[in-house]
Amino acid sequence: xxxxxxxxxxxxxxxxxxxxxxxxxxxxxxxxxxxxxxxxxxxxxxxxxxxxxxxxxxxxxxxxxxxxxxxxxxxxxxxxxxxxxxxxxxxx
Amino acid sequence: xxxxxxxxxxxxxxxxxxxxxxxxxxxxxxxxxxxxxxxxxxxxxxxxxxxxxxxxxxxxxxxxxxxxxxxxxxxxxxxxxxxxxxxxxxxxxxxxxxxxxxxxxxxxxxxxxxxxxxxxxxxxxxxxxxxxxxxxxxxxxxxxxxxxxxxxxxxxxxxxxxxxxxxxxxxxxxxxxxxxxxxxxxxxxxxxxxxxxxxxxxxxxxxxxxxxxxxxxxxxxxxxxxxxxxxxxxxxxxxxxxxxxxxxxxxxxxxxxxxxxxxxxxxxxxxxxxxxxxxxxxxxxxxxxxxxxxxxxxxxxxxxxxxxxxxxxxxxxxxxxxxxxxxxxxxxxxxxxxxxxxxxxxxxxxxxxxxxxxxxxxxxxxxxxxxxxxxxxxxxxxxxxxxxxxxxxxxx
Numbered sequence: 001x002x003x004x005x006x007x008x009x010x011x012x013x014x015x016x017x018x019x020x021x022x023x024x025x026x027x028x029x030x031x032x033x034x035x036x037x038x039x040x041x042x043x044x045x046x047x048x049x050x051x052x053x054x055x056x057x058x059x060x061x062x063x064x065x066x067x068x069x070x071x072x073x074x075x076x077x078x079x080x081x082x083x084x085x086x087x088x089x090x091x092x
Numbered sequence: 093x094x095x096x097x098x099x100x101x102x103x104x105x106x107x108x109x110x111x112x113x114x115x116x117x118x119x120x121x122x123x124x125x126x127x128x129x130x131x132x133x134x135x136x137x138x139x140x141x142x143x144x145x146x147x148x149x150x151x152x153x154x155x156x157x158x159x160x161x162x163x164x165x166x167x168x169x170x171x172x173x174x175x176x177x178x179x180x181x182x183x184x185x186x187x188x189x190x191x192x193x194x195x196x197x198x199x200x201x202x203x204x205x206x207x208x209x210x211x212x213x214x215x216x217x218x219x220x221x222x223x224x225x226x227x228x229x230x231x232x233x234x235x236x237x238x239x240x241x242x243x244x245x246x247x248x249x250x251x252x253x254x255x256x257x258x259x260x261x262x263x264x265x266x267x268x269x270x271x272x273x274x275x276x277x278x279x280x281x282x283x284x285x286x287x288x289x290x291x292x293x294x295x296x297x298x299x300x301x302x303x304x305x306x307x308x309x310x311x312x313x314x315x316x317x318x319x320x321x322x323x324x325x326x327x328x329x330x331x332x333x334x335x336x337x338x339x340x341x342x343x344x345x346x347x348x349x350x351x352x353x354x355x356x357x358x359x360x361x362x363x364x365x366x367x368x369x370x371x372x373x374x375x376x377x378x379x380x381x382x383x384x385x386x387x388x389x390x391x392x393x394x395x396x397x398x399x400x401x402x403x404x405x406x407x408x409x410x411x412x413x414x415x416x417x418x419x420x421x422x423x424x425x426x427x428x429x430x431x432x433x434x435x436x437x438x439x440x441x442x443x444x445x446x447x448x449x450x451x452x453x454x455x456x457x458x459x460x461x462x463x464x465x466x467x468x469x470x471x472x473x474x475x476x477x478x479x480x481x482x483x484x485x486x487x488x
Contacts, residue, residue: 007369008366008367008368008369008402009366009391009395009396009397009402010395018441018442044395053389053391054388054389055387055388055389055390055391055392055395056391057386057387059448062446062447062448062449063448063449064448064449064450064451067451082446082448084437084448085387085391085395085396086343086364086386086387086390086391086396087364087365087366087369087371087396088340088341088342088343088346088364088390088396088398089252089341089364089365089366089397089398089399089402089404090248090249090251090252090253090254090338090339090340090341090342090363090364090365090399091251091252091253091255091284091285091339091341091365091399091404091408091409092249092251092252092275092281092341092398092399092400
């Protein structure tokens with residue numbers, strides 16, 4: 001299982017959870033498992049070509065998957081996938 | 093039998109060699125300087141001293157010399173006229189220091205002969221007392237504190253993040269703080285914006301912050317900029333300061349600041365917050381990733397709620413604003429490992445800190461080698477594609 005950390009803005013789409021556990025051996029598979037379990041997340045992350053929106057960063061452990069093998073990056077048992085859109089808040 | 097001062101000096105001269113100012117100046121100029129220890133009082137030192145000299149007042153010589161010199165090291169002692177240094181050299185010789193001489197004629201002759209000297213940036217007695225806990229830290233010391241007093245930091249926003257970071261930077265004695273905020277203090281701000289007070293409701297936040305800082309530390313000059321950051325003023329604003337602390341509450345301002353920090357090469361200390369979570373990083377222009385390397389594009393508005401819409405834990409602002417003040421001070425004093433190339437994420441609910449690697453994007457449209465950096469319409473860009481698509485004619 002892979003732990004996927006869910007940012008605050010997506011938590012409503014996964015029933016309020018801060019993290020979810022899903023199956024998959026690549027980033028693409030893990031995300032697909034996430035979309036199947038929580039269909040509302042798909043539109044927020046997935047671009048029309050099946051990739052990811054450019055405003056969404058995905059980190060495997062502490063590395064940006066853009067610098068690894070993107071969606072084909074292999075995911076091992078116990079890895080953590082972090083979904084990270086930018087936050088703008090300054091406490092206004 | 094009692095000995096006169098003159099007799100003491102005469103016997104010291106028999107034991108201790110004296111070095112002429114010209115000879116020492118030539119050695120310093122030639123990069124072959126011995127360790128110069130100045131034994132005068134603080135007030136004399138403050139008025140000027142030999143370049144590179146170390147200050148150990150005569151009264152503390154015996155107990156402090158081990159911290160600055162080895163017994164086999166070549167040491168030249170100096171004072172005002174070359175008398176106290178001669179007697180101090182006898183003491184060091186008695187302590188087993190083997191290679192000690194005294195500067196003939198002392199600092200007075202040195203200066204009179206036209207040799208270079210340094211005048212330290214000094215702190216007043218009140219400042220030495222106020223910043224005593226900083227001065228005691230070896231990495232800061234009196235020199236670092238003086239540097240902070242000569243530093244200028246621009247704070248974008250006197251809100252959740254800006255309140256604690258401005259207070260700590262002011263307490264730390266950062267000499268000039270610029271505060272950019274066009275908003276006024278509202279009752280709903282006071283749960284987290286700790287620089288403001290109930291009796292200043294309705295006051296401009298930048299003015300309210302100036303008042304709080306004046307009450308905290310009169311050493312600090314506050315420049316009030318009661319305006320929004322725009323393309324028209326951002327370069328002039330950043331150009332005036334050494335570091336910019338980003339406590340903005342919206343994406344257009346954050347991307348504008350990032351681009352402007354590259355244009356003016358001003359280090360940018362970033363933090364953002366929402367509910368229980370905070371992000372922080374430092375963007376050192378062209379020396380590390382920039383904000384757009386990290387987030388090439390802003391999320392659409394429905395994925396980027398503000399603290400006003402989604403809420404924020406008040407104390408989260410203190411943690412993240414404190415981290416920003418910490419990093420700003422480190423950048424100013426060039427010490428420690430700056431939070432550059434890393435995104436620190438704080439989860440107040442889980443009480444966890446997570447660090448992600450952030451690398452320079454070789455294709456970064458802002459700081460990449462092929463980038464042509466110019467301002468864009470940040471408002472339209474951050475509003476998403478639908479907001480700036482042309483309206484269909486039929487709808488009109």
